[in-house]
Amino acid sequence: MTRAAAVLLTVALGAASHAADPPLITHTTDRNDYTIRFQVFIKPSRDASADRFALTMADIYFPFIESTSSSTGDPNSIRTQFWWRKQIATEEFRILPAVPGFGRFGAVEFRADRFAFRGAGVPSLDQTVTEEVRFQYEFASVNRETVFDEKRAAQIPWPQEFPPELRAWLQPEVLIQSTHPAIVALVNEWTGANPRALGPVMLAKQLCGHVVDHMMPTEPAFGNNTRGGIAGIDVQGAAFAAVEKSGSVFDMAALLVAVYRAAGIPARLVVGLDVERTNRQRTPAFQAWVEFALLDPSDNRVEWIPVDVVRQRSFSSRAPRINQPWEYFGNNRFLDTAMPLSFHFHPPDRAVGSGGIVSFNAHALWGWTPSPLIAEMDQTLNIVVMGTPQRGGR
Missing domain, CATH: 3.10.620.30 (C8orf32 fold)
Structure with a gap:
């Protein structure tokens, strides 16, 4: 649609309404409702000496943007999964308190001792060892074009x-x-x-x-891993x-x-x-x-x-x-058609109240604190964006 033909909406995302003085940023009727599924796969790199690794505990951090000049995120749409030993270990998460100067982050807590022997027979010595872990989160946002009253x-x-x-x-x-x-x-x-x-x-x-x-x-x-995937x-x-x-x-x-x-x-x-x-x-x-x-x-x-x-x-x-x-x-x-994901390339320590947050091969918006600390690992990203289903109209 042309800008001249656009119908301007007078509600600015992330700004208070002011009847006598309309927002400086307005929006056309062009909008897209998207849901993103962000997946991270972690496994030993080709340079590693073993094809398995031990993991006893980890805290995982992921970004969530509540609003920008062009978007509004839906916190009720957030879903997470942490896969370990080819099973879902946890789907629980919490949204961390906002820290001024940083975006919002969610956190997932994994503890192997809560999961290792579930449905198993005699516990074995390698119950904390796995070939791969997978972390997945998804959330929805509404995204719009912007028009600026610069004068x-x-x-x-x-x-x-x-x-x-x-x-x-x-x-x-x-x-x-x-x-x-x-x-x-x-x-x-x-x-x-x-x-x-x-x-x-x-x-x-x-x-x-x-x-x-x-x-x-x-x-x-883009940073690649040792297998040629996008890290x-x-x-x-x-x-x-x-x-x-x-x-x-x-x-x-x-x-x-x-x-x-x-x-x-x-x-x-x-x-x-x-x-x-x-x-x-x-x-x-x-x-x-x-x-x-x-x-x-x-x-x-x-x-x-x-x-x-x-x-x-x-x-x-x-x-x-x-x-x-x-x-x-x-x-x-x-x-x-641009979906905001994070205000940072990597979760800042101060934003999540933790230190030693790592990712592998490249910055990838997420991070974690695995224990024991893992070296020579590959991370591979897989991201899918879908239209958010509408219930009862917009």
């Missing part, structure tokens, strides 16, 4: 200060090194060491343009992209988040799935974009504004003029 947004000034829940999105994290000297130097160069000379929206747009000009991203980089996302991080002026599309998105934070704009990464490409090529088509928080001091309303720096770069190798609308700054006609 009105550009009039919003800087707040005197951000509330704690937004200040948390200014902090550095793994792979988004917003205090790294190279990133700080870029921000100083691009802003004349005075970021607030522009309003927050124009600053965000200017910095996006500089990142577009700064690097040429490669095609999505996850190959990302070097924002500091690498700043210094080398190269990297994957994930590095480019990470760089923009880091640049925003270094300039004083609360921002977050969104790692998602291009649903149409995933279903067409039958392999996970991960993608990444950015959202920055815009706080209106007049009513303290917060809206998250999507910025797809990767698509903007593919649309034009040079940033357009800052005083004209951009195709992927706030506006995005592809977000109805």
Whole structure:
């Protein structure tokens, strides 16, 4: 459908309704209701000395996005399974408390001593040994295109200060090194060491343009396991992209988040799935974009504004003029087929209240703390996206 013909919905996802002053981000009637099934298979790598491994206990962590500028997740749709010794060991999970500056995560607890001898005869010494484990989770979300009222947004000034829940999105994290000297130097160069000379929206747009000009991203980089399967996302991080002026599309998105934070704009990464490409090529088509928080001091309303720096770069190798609308700054006609999965490449320790979280071969949005710690393992991802069945209409 054309934008001119679109019927705009005036309810912004993740933002409060305000009768006299409509949201800055609105949505067309184009929407998709998706359910994702995310599977991880773990087995010894081809380099391992044995084809089995011991596992006595593990805590497994997976991301769940409640809302973005374009999506609303359904926590009641979450389902999990942990397979061990070719059987479902547990389907129980819990949603962890939200931590400011991090997305939501769920947790699954596996204990072999609760399961090892179920239905068995005489216990044997190898009851904790298995050839493979499998973790699966699924959840549903509603996804929409976005339309941005940039003219009105550009009039919003800087707040005197951000509330704690937004200040948390200014902090550095793994792979988004917003205090790294190279990133700080870029921000100083691009802003004349005075970021607030522009309003927050124009600053965000200017910095996006500089990142577009700064690097040429490669095609999505995936980490493979020793069997040639897709293990996850190959990302070097924002500091690498700043210094080398190269990297994957994930590095480019990470760089923009880091640049925003270094300039004083609360921002977050969104790692998602291009649903149409995933279903067409039958392999996970991960993608990444950015959202920055815009706080209106007049009513303290917060809206998250999507910025797809990767698509903007593919649309034009040079940033357009800052005083004209951009195709992927706030506006995005592809977000109805982009399903957000996580605000992080890997579960942060602080987000789940645990340390030593690992995955194998590559970052893959999930992680676990197996005991005993396992080396020389392969993980393989299998992701399926389905239309969510509708009951009684939308």
